[in-house]
Amino acid sequence: MEAEWTEEAIQRITTENTTLKQRVRRLTADTRTLDERLKAARSNLRFQDRRLVDLEAQLAEPGPAT
Known part of the structure; x- marks a missing residue:
């Protein structure tokens, strides 16, 4: 099956895969950051409500x- 793929196609797919993995890592980190900010905002809101x-x-x- 690998014989059907050209070296150029394999390189392109490998590069795309690496790029997508980096994007997933970045989005995961962004999600974690936003989740922490949301938790902090909720905590602040509870404090302000009290x-x-x-x-x-x-x-x-x-x-x-008087």
């Missing part, structure tokens, strides 16, 4: 009589 609840509770508390 802070908002605390501030709303402070506003709802009756103030000292």
